[in-house]
Amino acid sequence: MVASSRIKVFVRLRPTNEDGKSSKQNNNTEGIDLPPNLLSLDTISNTITVSSPHPLRGTGRSISPVLDQPTSNNGNSTLSPTTFQFDRLLPPPTTNSSLFQLSTLPLIRSALAGYNATLLTYGQTGAGKTFTTFGPPAGSGGSYKDRGLCARAVAGIFNELKKQDKGGIEVRVSCIEIYNESLFDLLGFAGGEDSQREVDDRRYNKTNRDQPNNTTVPTLALFESASSGPQVRGLRMPLIQNSEEGLNLLFESQMNRAIAEHQLNDASSRSHCIFTFHFVVRSEGGKIISSKLNIVDLAGSERLAKTEAAGQVQRESNFINKSLSFLEQVVIALASKSRDHIPYRQSKLTHVLKDSLGGNCNTLMIACIWPHLNHLDQTVSTLKFATRMQMVKNKPTVNENKGGGVGSAKLLRQIKQLKEELSFHDVISGRANVMYEQPTAQDMQHVRDSIFKFIEDEDAEMEVHSLTHTRVIMAEMRRMIIEGKEVGGATTIMRTPRREEVDGGEEGGGREPVGINPLFSGGNVNVEEKMLSPTSDAYIARKKMRGVEEGVETPRSSVSDTNDYSTGQTPPPKRAPSPAQIATPPIKPYVGSDVMEKKAEFESFKLGAGKARSEALDRAKLQVKEKKRSIKELTGEINYQKDRIDFLMAQLRGNEGGGSPTSPRAEDPTKQLKAAKKAYRVKMESLSECKSEYKFLQHQREQCVQGLVSAFDSWMKMRPVEEVGGGEGEESPKRGGDRTRAPDEDYGDDDDDDGTPQREPQARDYGDEFYSESPRAGRKEQEMYDKAQIQARERFSERNATLKKSGEWKL
Numbered sequence: 050m051v052a053s054s055r056i057k058v059f060v061r062l063r064p065t066n067e068d069g070k071s072s073k074q075n076n077n078t079e080g081i082d083l084p085p086n087l088l089s090l091d092t093i094s095n096t097i098t099v100s101s102p103h104p105l106r107g108t109g110r111s112i113s114p115v116l117d118q119p120t121s122n123n124g125n126s127t128l129s130p131t132t133f134q135f136d137r138l139l140p141p142p143t144t145n146s147s148l149f150q151l152s153t154l155p156l157i158r159s160a161l162a163g164y165n166a167t168l169l170t171y172g173q174t175g176a177g178k179t180f181t182t183f184g185p186p187a188g189s190g191g192s193y194k195d196r197g198l199c200a201r202a203v204a205g206i207f208n209e210l211k212k213q214d215k216g217g218i219e220v221r222v223s224c225i226e227i228y229n230e231s232l233f234d235l236l237g238f239a240g241g242e243d244s245q246r247e248v249d250d251r252r253y254n255k256t257n258r259d260q261p262n263n264t265t266v267p268t269l270a271l272f273e274s275a276s277s278g279p280q281v282r283g284l285r286m287p288l289i290q291n292s293e294e295g296l297n298l299l300f301e302s303q304m305n306r307a308i309a310e311h312q313l314n315d316a317s318s319r320s321h322c323i324f325t326f327h328f329v330v331r332s333e334g335g336k337i338i339s340s341k342l343n344i345v346d347l348a349g350s351e352r353l354a355k356t357e358a359a360g361q362v363q364r365e366s367n368f369i370n371k372s373l374s375f376l377e378q379v380v381i382a383l384a385s386k387s388r389d390h391i392p393y394r395q396s397k398l399t400h401v402l403k404d405s406l407g408g409n410c411n412t413l414m415i416a417c418i419w420p421h422l423n424h425l426d427q428t429v430s431t432l433k434f435a436t437r438m439q440m441v442k443n444k445p446t447v448n449e450n451k452g453g454g455v456g457s458a459k460l461l462r463q464i465k466q467l468k469e470e471l472s473f474h475d476v477i478s479g480r481a482n483v484m485y486e487q488p489t490a491q492d493m494q495h496v497r498d499s500i501f502k503f504i505e506d507e508d509a510e511m512e513v514h515s516l517t518h519t520r521v522i523m524a525e526m527r528r529m530i531i532e533g534k535e536v537g538g539a540t541t542i543m544r545t546p547r548r549e550e551v552d553g554g555e556e557g558g559g560r561e562p563v564g565i566n567p568l569f570s571g572g573n574v575n576v577e578e579k580m581l582s583p584t585s586d587a588y589i590a591r592k593k594m595r596g597v598e599e600g601v602e603t604p605r606s607s608v609s610d611t612n613d614y615s616t617g618q619t620p621p622p623k624r625a626p627s628p629a630q631i632a633t634p635p636i637k638p639y640v641g642s643d644v645m646e647k648k649a650e651f652e653s654f655k656l657g658a659g660k661a662r663s664e665a666l667d668r669a670k671l672q673v674k675e676k677k678r679s680i681k682e683l684t685g686e687i688n689y690q691k692d693r694i695d696f697l698m699a700q701l702r703g704n705e706g707g708g709s710p711t712s713p714r715a716e717d718p719t720k721q722l723k724a725a726k727k728a729y730r731v732k733m734e735s736l737s738e739c740k741s742e743y744k745f746l747q748h749q750r751e752q753c754v755q756g757l758v759s760a761f762d763s764w765m766k767m768r769p770v771e772e773v774g775g776g777e778g779e780e781s782p783k784r785g786g787d788r789t790r791a792p793d794e795d796y797g798d799d800d801d802d803d804g805t806p807q808r809e810p811q812a813r814d815y816g817d818e819f820y821s822e823s824p825r826a827g828r829k830e831q832e833m834y835d836k837a838q839i840q841a842r843e844r845f846s847e848r849n850a851t852l853k854k855s856g857e858w859k860l
């Protein structure tokens with residue numbers, strides 16, 4: 050059964066200026082311009098209480114479908130104190146940086162794990178939705194520090210991929226704009242001149258408001274796919290390989306977005322915008338996991354009286370309000386118990402967002418509010434909508450596709466026909482057993498044998514039947530080389546020794562491994578050992594084991610030392626063996642197929658005699674991982690509280706010095722500071738507890754590792770020779786008592802550090818970039834960000850200039 054989870058809601062309060070009317074480049078971070086009897090916040094319980102000193106402005110009609118206030122006799126609505134509770138309350142000075150860590154990063158991780166994820170911002174015009182999602186307007190040269198969640202997500206995704214070592218994942222981006230109930234592709238220009246023209250044409254029509262609307266401008270069509278839900282036909286989804294490419298496309302899309310100036314916002318978005326990251330992982334077994342992360346910036350609800358909109362802007366407002374009203378209806382239907390009919394198809398917005406609302410998605414909404422008396426009615430409206438949204442349930446599931454994507458049935462049919470053609474061709478040309486499919490275990494054994502033969506016998510030729518066969522051979526050779534490198538610190542490709550070699554046909558018994566690549570010799574560092582504390586028992590035990598191997602390490606040899614296995618004779622060694630070597634016959638390290646055997650033995654041990662220990666280790670690993678996650682979450686929360694404390698202290702200092710005027714907000718900053726400090730202390734205490742538990746769990750995990758390894762050792766020693774002997778009654782010299790260590794096993798918890806949070810909470814830690822491992826990395830990212838902005842602006846001006854010259858675009 051698929052577990053359902055509800056939509057999460059954060060509420061972000063934008064800082065207000067004195068009159069709360071103008072938002073023009075508002076640098077006022079004073080906080081909230083509402084007395085606490087009208088609006089009070091509790092950031093510990095994440096509750097917000099709103100009251101109204103006088104009847105709310107209105108005409109007696111409900112302000113929005115979700116705001117059904119009782120109406121007074123004169124037709125105006127009145128409001129008694131109402132308390133709302135959300136998943137998180139984010140008052141100023143919450144930065145986009147801390148918000149990213151709390152909101153977007155977990156969604157990125159879930160999307161990379163195969164779940165769809167959506168982050169959407171909702172709220173009245175000017176409340177900070179675009180500032181949150183996309184940062185300051187694209188091309189405005191807005192500061193890097195303020196960059197929005199989407200730009201942070203670009204960097205965040207590639208950092209996560211690097212951290213999780215997910216090299217083969219495909220990342221694409223798309224950007225849809227819903228403008229006046231039509232869909233447009235904001236990456237249209239990426240498809241060449243023609244498509245660039247489409248966007249330009251549309252912009253021309255939108256920007257030149259005196260022009261009649263040109264109905265010939267192409268728009269995108271929406272259709273419903275049975276397997277993947279609503280899809281936009283013809284939408285461009287360019288592949289991105291790195292942050293730079295992602296940022297370039299992000300800025301391009303935002304430069305193409307429709308904006309206009311009105312009373313409440315001098316760069317008001319006139320459209321809904323959905324920027325999507327699409328991920329595809331193809332596994333070797335043909336399984337495809339696809340997922341996406343949508344970042345949605347909704348256009349803001351507007352009161353025409355307040356925005357004083359006219360003409361084109363008024364028309365846009367009507368469309369915006371109408372589509373938001375449909376959105377509310379969908380949310381109301383979803384939140385109601387019966388959920389019989391959900392009117393998704395009433396508007397393009399709800400249809401596109403179908404999956405994100407009540408669908409297969411982890412969804413987070415950031416409700417943006419403008420805490421000023423002038424906007425109290427809309428604040429309440431937003432909070433009510435947000436409350437409804439919290440009641441909507443989604444069913445996130447991994448999007449696994451075993452048979453391919455759209456049109457896969459047709460493609461599979463074609464593949465089948467082509468295969469039949471191919472086999473027919475092979476039969477008539479007298480070729481048999483040509484490998485076109487994934488090889489079986491028997492095929493693989495055959496491939497390995499031919500590789501050994503090829504290596505051992507200079508005259509042997511490698512027979513290749515098909516392209517697939519070639520790929521399989523190359524992959525197997527690479528695997529052998531890598532395994533040789535991992536285990537022995539030297540690249541050694543070995544076949545199973547023959548009996549006479551095992552028995553010591555030659556004096557001295559052992560034979561040198563074949564083909565040691567000097568490139569890989571030395572530097573034999575076990576990654577897991579690096580992760581263990583040097584004083585830990587497990588570390589010492591492993592070191593000891595390795596020491597045994599190192600002590601008997603076979604002398605390095607060059608490729609020319611290759612033994613002539615085909616004749617069964619060992620050519621004379623080029624270097625005289627050392628006395629130690631003569632005294633102790635060298636033990637061959639576990640390499641190549643030996644490693645495979647050991648791994649197989651270890652695996653069977655874990656399933657049989659070592660099952661209990663192996664399961665205990667799995668549990669211990671999981672506990673370490675979970676604890677580590679808690680530490681990271683707590684660190685994020687502490688940093689957030691720290692930001693708040695610093696801000697409130699700065700505010701109090703300003704008041705003492707008679708500096709900037711005190712905010713009319715009556716809620717005592719000292720009281721707020723006290724609460725923030727308390728929250729900070731509580732979280733710090735939890736962090737410290739968590740850290741000691743983490744250390745304990747790490748220790749426990751190491752003990753489990755050690756227990757499992759020594760149990761495996763004893764098991765190997767106690768096993769009767771026949772049981773462990775090689776294929777046809779041969780005894781391997783590496784078995785039984787000579788065994789020195791379990792094959793390499795991932796004992797770690799997939800992370801490369803010791804659990805210390807990446808950004809430790811510190812007194813003056815304003816580190817803006819969670820991912821920047823070094824100041825240099827942060828600088829590099831900033832340069833990339835600034836460059837992408839400049840380039841987008843230049844491209845945009847060039848296009849404008851060309852159109853102006855041709856007289857087509859009169860701005």
Ligand SMILES: Nc1ncnc2c1ncn2[C@@H]1O[C@H](COP(=O)(O)OP(=O)(O)OP(=O)(O)O)[C@@H](O)[C@H]1O
Pocket residue numbers: 062063064072073074075172173174175176177178179180181185314316317318319347348349350417
């Ligand atoms: N948290 C914040 N910190 C600093 N400035 C902010 C914040 N939120 C919003 N602003 C400022 O307020 C102004 C309006 O914000 P923004 O354009 O993001 O609003 P919006 O909700 O997207 O409005 P619309 O729906 O009209 O597009 C901008 O100048 C922005 O810089």
